[in-house]
Amino acid sequence: METTENDSKSNKFNSTIDTVTGLVKAIPVYNDAIQPAAKEIGKSLTTVSKAINVALAPISVLIWGxxxxxxxxxxxxxxxxxxxxxxxxxxxxxxxxxxxxxxxxxxxxxxxxxxxxxxxxxxxxxxxxxxxxxxxxxxxxxNMTADEALILKLFINDPLIPLVDIKINIRNRKGEVDYLNNYSNIGKDARCQYEDLCPEYINNLCRLGLLHIPAGRSLTDPKAYDVLINREDFLELKTKFESEETEITCVDKYIQLTDFGSQFIKACIIDKDMSS
Incomplete structure (x- = not known):
């Protein structure tokens, strides 16, 4: 009976050893299964890292000492x-x-x-x-872009510049939809690199307290807005949207320098060697 009990313990022990051994042997197989994915992830991260390094490399040159x-x-x-x-x-x-x-x-x-x-x-x-x-x-x-600096140069000689808000009127419903605010010729006149961003530039310059758009006011000379409503992109817009149901209308406005903006132009925009 003692022999039988010992044999039983031995069998359990051997069985446990076999189980553990089997698990240990299975681990490399599992690793082999995930290694390709891990390697691919590693390659991907390396590629991204290299791309980031390449993208950031010029920064060290751009930052002045x-x-x-x-x-x-x-x-x-x-x-x-x-x-x-x-x-x-x-x-x-x-x-x-x-x-x-x-x-x-x-x-x-x-x-x-x-x-x-x-x-x-x-x-x-x-x-x-x-x-x-x-x-x-x-x-x-x-807080300014180079284009916004170019825009401010316009105000050295032009204290008031016309703007319009473009709206799409729905005739039957007697309603309207805002299409584009602060439409102007400013981006073209200033030779901005990104002329289409001019409405956002205007918003930022107003936010900075340099420019101001008086609410509900327009220039007394209606011909001042002719340059805007005769622009090619505006005429294309009218062709696209005007129909029996809709029409394009404009709300005339203007933009001007604030006192703070005038001081900024004197200090920063006008070349000191030109103003002396």
Whole structure:
């Protein structure tokens, strides 16, 4: 009976060993099954990583260092302040020049925006214009695109620029649908790179407090809007939507500089060497 009991224990032990051994042997098979997928995921991640590195590689070139900023600023300040009497050139306010120099690290590669910073610094170094150099202008430039800077140049000579809101009127229901707000010739006149984004540019410049669209007001000369309603894309829109059921109508408006925007243009947009 003792032998039988021992045999039983031995059989259970051997059975357990066999089971464990079987599981251990099965593990490599399971790994082999998932390895191809894991390898593919690894390859995919490697590919994505390489693509990201390639995409980010130019950034290191675009971000300016101190030496590059110093060379640019020294050259541009000499040009912008060359007509200013030496006694009028003063040490700039650190709250203006410090953030401006820091911002140039990330905007120095953009020819249009870097000129705005250079103009601001030059303005802050001239006794005659130092009060125009508001410290908040650095943050405004940081929130602008190059196209928006080009748009502001239009307001140097044109204080009021016509805009219209385009609507689709439903004749029978006597209702209307907004189609496009702030339609204008501004993007074309400013030679914006992305002319179609002009309505969004206008919204942003208003948000920054530089421009303002007076509610419910329009220019007194109705001919001022002829340039808009005779644009090719507007005429195409009329052809597309006008029918017995619908018609295209416009709400005349205009956009103008705010006082803050006027100060910004004097400090940052107008070239200092041209205004001296």
């Amino acid at each position: 101190y030496e590059k900023i110093s060379v640019f600023i020294n050259q541009r300040l000499v040009e912008k302040l060359r007509h200013i009497p030496e006694d009028n050139i003063v040490t700039p306010d650190p709250s203006v020049v410090g953030p401006a120099l820091e911002a140039l690290r990330f905007s120095g590669n953009n020819e249009i925006l870097r000129e705005l910073y250079a103009n601001l610094i030059a303005t802050s170094m001239d006794k005659a214009t130092i009060l125009n150099a508001h410290p908040g202008f650095v943050e405004i430039i940081k």
